[in-house]
Every structure is written in structure tokens, then in C-alpha cells.
Amino acid sequence: MRIPCGDLHLEATLESGQVFGYEKKAAGRYEGVLLGHRTSLSRTESHLVVENGHGGLSAKKVSDYFDLDSDLDGLYSLLRGDPVLERALRAFKGLRLIRQDAWEALACFILSSNNNVKRIQHMHRAICAYYEKRRKDGRGGFPSAEEIARTHDRVLRELGLGYRAPFLWATAMFVSKNPVYLETIARSGYAEARARVSAFPGIGPKVADCALLYGFHRLDAFPVDVWILRAMRKLYFGGRRADEARVHAFAQKRWGAHAGYVQQYIFHAARRGIYEF
DNA sequence: ATCCAGGACAAGT
DNA sequence: ACTTGTCATGGA
Numbered sequence: 001m002r003i004p005c006g007d008l009h010l011e012a013t014l015e016s017g018q019v020f021g022y023e024k025k026a027a028g029r030y031e032g033v034l035l036g037h038r039t040s041l042s043r044t045e046s047h048l049v050v051e052n053g054h055g056g057l058s059a060k061k062v063s064d065y066f067d068l069d070s071d072l073d074g075l076y077s078l079l080r081g082d083p084v085l086e087r088a089l090r091a092f093k094g095l096r097l098i099r100q101d102a103w104e105a106l107a108c109f110i111l112s113s114n115n116n117v118k119r120i121q122h123m124h125r126a127i128c129a130y131y132e133k134r135r136k137d138g139r140g141g142f143p144s145a146e147e148i149a150r151t152h153d154r155v156l157r158e159l160g161l162g163y164r165a166p167f168l169w170a171t172a173m174f175v176s177k178n179p180v181y182l183e184t185i186a187r188s189g190y191a192e193a194r195a196r197v198s199a200f201p202g203i204g205p206k207v208a209d210c211a212l213l214y215g216f217h218r219l220d221a222f223p224v225d226v227w228i229l230r231a232m233r234k235l236y237f238g239g240r241r242a243d244e245a246r247v248h249a250f251a252q253k254r255w256g257a258h259a260g261y262v263q264q265y266i267f268h269a270a271r272r273g274i275y276e277f
Numbered sequence: 278a279t280c281c282a283g284g285a286c287a288a289g290t
Numbered sequence: 291a292c293t294t295g296t297c298a299t300g301g302a
Contacts, residue, residue: 017283109283116282119300162298167285204285225283243292244284267283 001050003059005068009094010043013066016092016268017117018214019100020108020124021142033128033141035061035101067096067217075261084235085262088269097217097264102182103175104142105215106197109207110168111161126159148172167202174200186216193218205244219260222251228263230277231270 014022014030022032022041029042040051050062063069076093079085111123124142131143148156149172156165175181185193193216197208209223224232224244232247233239242250255262269275 112282113284114282114297115284115299116301119282122300157298160299163296164285164298202285206284210283223283226281227283271283 001052001057001059001062002044002047003050003063003068004046005048005063005066006046007072007094008043008048008066008068008096009092010041010048012092012095012268013098014041016095016264017271018264019098020117020121021104021128023125035065036139036141038140065099067099070096072096072261075258078255078258079262079265084275085265087274088265091272091274092265092268095264095268097213097219097261099217100214101142102186102211102215103145106171106175106182106200106203106211107142107145107148107168109210109214110171110200110202111164112210113164113202113204113207115164123159123161127156130155130159145172145175149176164202167200171200171202190218190220194221205248209248213260213263220252220257222248222255222259222263224248224251225267227267227270231266231275234277235266235275 010030011028015024019032022030025031025040029040031038031040033039034041034050035057037052037054037057039057042049048062048066048068050057076089079089108120108124112120128140128142131147132138132140148169151169153165153169156169159165161168185196188196190212193212194205194208197203197211198205203211206223206225209221212218213221213223224247229244229247232251233242236250237247251259251263270277
């Protein structure tokens with residue numbers, strides 16, 4: 001399948017810490033389970049190339065997944081008006097926020113606390129492998145809340161999740177017993193949605209923002225992790241030790257509905273050494 | 278070996 | 291309201 005798209009930075013999109021299920025197989029080529037389908041992803045100059053052996057994926061679903069129908073011109077003009085953000089734009093224009101599965105995003109970012117991207121990817125791979133192996137059908141991808149809730153949390157520890165295992169298990173239990181709750185969150189305003197997500201065990205303000213941004217496409221969410229904190233302190237607070245809450249409030253006031261995208265560009269630029277800390 | 282990683286949480290000021 | 295110690299685990 002070939003999808004016309006001039007403005008998608010595939011590498012930045014898949015490697016900027018918003019999804020953990022894609023492996024780079026070669027320069028510019030990735031493999032992973034996209035909306036439940038095993039795929040290989042790559043680009044030409046003008047198209048996104050999706051190889052999907054078993055079928056079942058439509059161009060529209062993929063286009064929606066990569067947010068390709070959203071016009072980013074408003075974001076780009078905002079980024080160009082700020083010398084700090086302009087540098088990130090120049091490096092990673094076409095970085096897009098994926099509309100990934102809400103449950104998977106929620107689960108993955110429970111695993112992200114006090115952790116690094118490489119090991120989160122490793123945990124994701126271990127979890128998928130475990131559940132794929134014990135399924136009757138050959139279905140791939142991240143386990144549903146029901147599947148995880150059915151497992152003993154000792155299994156999750158053995159998969160290497162550490163102290164996060166009981167957090168993930170308890171959240172899976174709640175979500176599987178309250179199947180419409182994620183939709184309730186999706187319909188809530190930002191503050192209420194953030195409070196609801198934060199009520200899950202192992203989810204505080206930062207992970208809640210990640211879940212809202214990546215799992216619910218709430219573009220006003222602004223996750224403040226250690227990278228964002230460092231970058232924002234240096235770039236916007238003159239090196240002062242502003243805490244997470246102040247940085248969060250500053251970003252939402254300054255960037256509003258674009259805060260989530262701004263965060264993604266700053267985060268990736270900081271991690272890739274654009275701002276040289 | 279010690280420190281750090283897309284933090285959360287409880288306990289102590 | 292703000293600071294501190296602790297929680298598994300692997301890589302640097």
C-alpha cells in the first residue's frame with residue numbers, strides 16, 4: 001500500500017518516544033503492529049509505503065493513524081515564530097503525533113516511569129511475545145486489558161516490569177471491568193480527563209499527560225519529563241529551577257492547543273542533541 | 278561501582 | 291505546599 005504524503009518524518013515520528021512497538025530493520029524501514037496488523041513501514045520521496053502481508057488495513061486507517069489529514073501549517077507558523085522551536089522544526093519537520101490505541105498508550109506509559117526508552121521498548125517486546133505465544137489465533141500486538149487482567153501479576157514481573165507490574169495489572173483489572181471508562185475519559189475536558197487518568201495506580205501528572213496526548217490525541221496535554229524539564233529550564237526559564245507544575249502551566253498558557261506538538265518537537269530535539277546540554 | 282532513565286508515592290518537614 | 295527516600299532493572 002502506498003499513501004501519498006509529502007509531510008511525514010517517519011523516523012522522528014516512530015523514534016520520538018511516543019510509541020514503543022516499532023523496530024528499525026534497516027535505514028528508514030520499520031516493522032511493528034499497526035492497529036492490530038503486522039506491517040513494514042518505509043518512505044519514498046512522495047509516499048508512505050505500508051507492507052501488510054495479511055491485509056485488513058486500509059489507506060484511510062493508516063492515514064488517520066499517522067494524523068496525515070491534519071493540517072500542520074498552524075503549528076509550523078507557531079514554531080517558526082520562536083527561535084528555539086524553529087531549530088526543532090528545521091530538524092524534524094513532518095514529525096507527527098500518532099493516534100495510537102488508548103489502552104496500549106496508557107499501559108506503555110505506566111511502564112515508562114523512572115525508565116528509559118530502550119528498556120520500555122524491551123518490555124513492550126517481551127509483553128507482546130508472551131501474549132502472542134499463548135493466543136490460539138496468530139494475532140499479534142499488545143495484549144488487551146482483559147488479557148493482562150487474566151494473568152497473574154507474577155508473570156508481569158518475570159517479563160521484567162519490576163515494581164510497575166502490580167500497577168499495570170491493577171489498571172488492566174479496572175479497565176477490563178469498566179469497558180466504557182476509556183470513552184468516558186475521551187469525552188471529558190482536559191482537567192477532568194487528567195484527574196481521571198491520574199487516579200490509576202502508577203499514573204501521576206506526567207504519565208497522565210502522555211496517555212492523554214498519545215492515547216487520546218489531546219493536543220493540549222504537555223508531558224513534563226526530565227528531558228523537557230531540563231530543556232525548558234534552560235531555554236525558557238533562564239536556567240532557573242522551575243518545577244514540573246510551573247513548566248506545565250507555562251507551556252499550556254504559551255502554546256495552548258499546540259502544546260502537545262511543541263512538547264514532542266522539543267523532546268525529540270533535546271534527545272537528539274539539537275540543544276546540546 | 279555509581280548514576281541515570283519520558284516518575285509515582287508515601288512520609289517527613 | 292514543598293522536599294526526600296524508595297521502588298526493579300539494565301545500560302552507560
